[in-house]
Amino acid sequence: MxxxxxxxxxxxxxxxxxxxxxxxxxxxxxxxxxxxxxxxxxxxxxxxxxxxxxxxxxxxxxxxxxxxxxxxxxxxxxxTPAKQTKLDFTSATQKVSEGELKKMIAGYVVEEMLPLRTVESLSFRCILNKIPVCGKKAALHDRKMFSAYLDKCYADMEMELKETFESLEYISTTADIWTSHNKSFLGMTAHWIDPSTFVRGHAALACKRVRGRHTHDVIGNEIEQVHSAYGLNSKVTTTVTDNRSNFIKAFRMFQKSDSDEELEEDDEVTFIDVEQTLSTKSEGQFSLPPHLRCASHTLNLIFHDVEKWLQANEAKFIYRSATSKCSAMWTKANRSSVASELVDNFFMKKLIVPVSTRWNSFHHALSRITDIPLAELNTVCTQFGIKCFTDREYLFLKEYCIVLKPLTVALDILQGEENCYFGILLPTLEILISRTLALQDELKLTASLPDIIVKAIKVRFSSMMDNKEALLAAVTLPKFKLRWIREEEKKDMVRAMLTTECRGLSLEDQQPAQDHKNPANSTDDFFSFEEDDCTYSAETEVMEYLKYAGSELGVLSQFPRIKAISLRYNTATPSSAPVERPFSLGNLVLTPRRNRLSSERFERLTLMRYNNFFKNNTAK
Known part of the structure; x- marks a missing residue:
């Protein structure tokens, strides 16, 4: 047609x-x-x-x-052609209640980290006057009344967290100390795994002011108080901290040992000094859960080991000359606007300046420089008045970035939170070692550097390589199982370890159900033997679990004993990086213009913001 x-x-x-x-x-x-x-x-x-x-x-x-x-x-x-329908907003406006309006205002102030004086701002009140509240004018509260309402919201948040913790069996915590504006704060976060959905949950527990010196007894007392406030003393499987000596000593001195749990019977009467027991200065008055050193911090120390080796090795001259020229470029581009504009116009991207608090920043900064062709790089160096890079120096920087690339990737993995479990640690270290050693063939100036890194990893994590908890945590993650283990002897050892652990759980589960219908004086009881069904069931479950093809955590629902072991040992995070995130928010709240903010008010605002209290309640 x-x-x-x-x-x-x-x-x-x-x-x-x-x-x-x-x-x-x-x-x-x-x-x-x-x-x-x-x-x-x-x-x-x-x-x-x-x-x-x-x-x-x-x-x-x-x-x-x-x-x-x-x-x-x-x-x-x-x-006629269809025209757009005009909407009448005057008659269809949904009016909110006064309670909903107060919650929205509180959510706006807390989520945007605004000062509390926002509620008294004339421009903000003009906006509120335009919002209909159930046919009447909204009651605008002053700062004092709004602070009281925030206190009530914080109490509700604490109650919700305690209810959540009551339903959980295993919880892990992280702790660290942060200093800003000449004030020190102890931050703590809690982490858990939902036993039904296997979803990783987390919440901030504290960001409280710590006065005086950060000694081991002060740190231990503060951590124990936070655990007690939420009723977590018997549920915390591990507390993860960095490698600072005061944290390590606190857990070494006050960590609860197995011998403390065994009660010794004594017929003699023992008198106890009540005054000494109730004294806050007496050591041993509180106990801390098992301690785990931050794996990310330990990996970062390997960077320092590599740097020390380069400073003392024959490659120290080329290392010093190459990094000094890089430092000169960073300084020039960071302090001079003209130099920064020259870099932007020439490279179409900025140079990354290393930051001491960002562990991977030095590697990323060098990688950005080595991504630039040598001719263009030296052109900018000439305009900056800096000595140009030689071919040997440029090759050294490239090899340095290649060797340390697997280490930075592993560091990023271990600093995760949502899908990061303690069982990820050992497989990550094994893959890190194998990939680092595989780089030796393509290196010229740094051919011995992979061996130094692998040696540092084995030394730094020597106590973790054959750790029972770490091995059980890794093998009970369906993503790994025994795939990450290369030695057959070690595979058999871990398989037997998992079977033994499952057998122990089976015996405990079967113990209450072993009542026989036969009378106590029956001759059958004389010849009763321990049934080995539990042992067989545990071995069968381990074999079926290791053969199962699924890799999601939901697979564990089909293996109850494996699930129980996985929830216990994988609750902890491999690093204390999650506790740094409340500090990042706190740095935005505790600004110089808010120096009159009390420590208690600062803690409550930070915790409500990190836990997304108003956002989660609005979604409900």
């Missing part, structure tokens, strides 16, 4: 087409002859719109259209 015939067929479907005679089509327009007008007068209209023809009929032949039964308002509407 031609375009003209198609246009004619489309035009004939129009209900008023009988008043016109289709003549022709030219491009996107059609030409028709008006029948109601004297003479053969022509009229044009668009192919896809008859509005021009309808206007002619309504203006010149209105009486003829009104006399027709089909000429109703609905027909006219159908003939």
């Amino acid at each position: 031609s375009d003209s015939a198609e246009a004619r067929a489309c035009f004939m479907k129009w209900k008023y087409s009988r008043h016109f005679t289709f003549l022709k089509q030219a491009d996107k327009n059609i030409t028709v002859i008006r029948k109601l007008c004297p003479g053969e007068k022509k009229l044009s209209a668009a192919v896809n719109s008859t509005s021009n023809l309808l206007k002619h009929l309504t203006r010149q032949h209105r009486q003829s259209l009104l006399s027709e039964p089909s000429s109703s308002s609905t027909d006219n509407t159908a003939a």
